[in-house]
Amino acid sequence: MVTRFLILLMALWLLPLPAPAQNRAKVERQFQNWLQQEIWPEAKAAGVSRKTFKSAFSGVALDWDLPDLVPPGSTPQVPRQQRQAEFGVPAKYFNRGGLNGATSTGRQMLQRHADTLARVEAKTGVPGRIVIAIWGRESAHGRAKIPHNVFRVLGTKAFMSTRADYFSQELIAALQIAQAGHVQASTMKSSWAGALGQPQFMPSSFLKYAADGTGDGRADIWGSEADTLMSIGHFLAEHGWQKGRDWGFEVKVPASVSCSLEGPDQGRSIADWEALGITRVSGRPFPAAERPGQGFLMMPAGRYGPAFIVTPNFYVLKDYNKSDLYALFVGHVGDRIQYGVGDFTAPWQGLDKLYRSEVAAMQRGLEALDHDVGGADGLVGFKTRRSIGLWQESQGKEPRCFPDSSIKSLTSN
Structure with missing residues (x-):
């Protein structure tokens, strides 16, 4: 019996290691070669010095725990489970604790930063409640820990992910940020997706939209709350925020109006939606200034949840994060912060659990x-x-x- 057990142990010991364990060392070498042969020439052409490049990648290895990786020789696969909350179950995204916390802290921040927010709105047209709601969602108003080395994250994703070209561009942008001295390369921390600072800008967005909110000539989205708020407002303004328009309204959609009419490419005036029988859940009419403007049907859970007529500003919020739920959360929390509105009238119904x-x-x-x-x-x-x-x-x-x-x-x- 003992002999048989020992033979079995020997056989298991002699079995080959799983392919990923065998190949990781080889892939790491390929990664280092790729950095030197492909990324360095691009970085140099973008004005990055060798000193900055070496500092950024000192000790950097691949992060095998990141999602959506496609190591060399493998085939991209759709993940079995959804890891991003913004694209998951609506009811979970709008959980009670998250809504209450974002509202309570948001009201405090709205008061604390009233002067800065007034300057942001005067310059960009974006209401303070919207800026505060985004800041809270992105980094808990600057309190969230942002633990990842941005060069490790972006390097890994640029080398072996489903969106390698996109992350390669972001990697070069991150190097340019370090080269310009906005922050030291060794202290550039990001989310698991490579987003930076309190507003969680991707590096290319920092280069385009980071703004000075204090008048000191710098745009410090890591340490300055005023710069963070001005940067968020500037981003939305540059993406087409329409001053004076709301983001949207919860509505009742009669059975005679198909949910297949949803989408930003099927807009019509809010007055026309009203003529189809769509009404606000509050019973109040749509604001007179909004009725001639374009609106869009938005039903993030189909007939299993609340429905909305949203304005072009909703899709500006989606430029900040491509999720319908994210944009809806920001608009709704902003309304809760400033106007004290309650929950959506229609409930999020239970949905079948699907992978x-x-x-x-x-x-x-x-x-x-x-x-x-x-x-x-x-x-x-x-x-x-x-x-x-x-x-x-x-x-x-x-x-x-x-x-x-x-x-x-x-x-x-």
């Missing part, structure tokens, strides 16, 4: 039927939602416009 990989399979099924879902990535954006609604209508079903177990048959198409 991101299952949603991607549904999306491929819809693509096979010539629907434009915005890409089979497992993320439920407006194109996926309305495509589901259109397919449900074609099957003689009530359109619900959100993935659930009843449409799993799409995965076999």
Whole structure:
């Protein structure tokens, strides 16, 4: 018996190591060669000195714990689970603790920084409540720990991720920030996605939109609250924020209006939406100044949650973060901070638990039927939602416009 056990142990010991463990050392060498052969020439052409480059990558190795990695020789896969809250279950994103905390602290910050926010609004047209809501969501008003080495994060993602070209550009931008002396390379900390400072700007956004809020000639998004607030306002203004317009309104959508009418490419005047029978949940009319303006139907959970008529400013918020839930959270928290509004009237209903990989399979099924879902990535954006609604209508079903177990048959198409 003992002999048999020893033989088994020897056999297990002689088995080859898993491929990732075998190859990591080789991939690390490829990474270091790639930095020197591909990134350094680009950085040099962008005005980065050899000294800055060496300081940035001193001791930097690949971060194998980051999501969406595609090591050399492997094939990109849609992750089984969703790691980004902004693209997950709506009810979880709008949890009670998160809403209350963002509102309570946001009100304090609105008062504390009233003078700075008045200057931001005068210069950019962006209301203080919106700036404060973004600041809170991005870095808990500067209190969140931002632990990652930006050059390790961006280096890893530029070398082996599903968006390598994008992260390569961001890596060069980060090197330019260090070269310009905005912050020392050795102290440049980021999120796991490479976002910097209190407003969580990607490096290219810092170079374009970071602004001086104190008059000292610098844009310090790491240590200056005033610079952070001015930078957020400047970003939104440069992306088209329309002064005087709201971000949106919670509404009731009658059954006669299909949820497949959602999307920024299906806008019409708010008065026209009103003529279709859409009304505000408050019972109040839409503001007279808003009625001629363009509005868009937005139903982030299809018929399983609240519905909204949003303005172009909502999509400016989406330029800050591509998630519908993020933009909705910012607008809603801003309203709670300044106007004391309560929860959405319509509840977030319980949704079937589906893995991101299952949603991607549904999306491929819809693509096979010539629907434009915005890409089979497992993320439920407006194109996926309305495509589901259109397919449900074609099957003689009530359109619900959100993935659930009843449409799993799409995965076999």
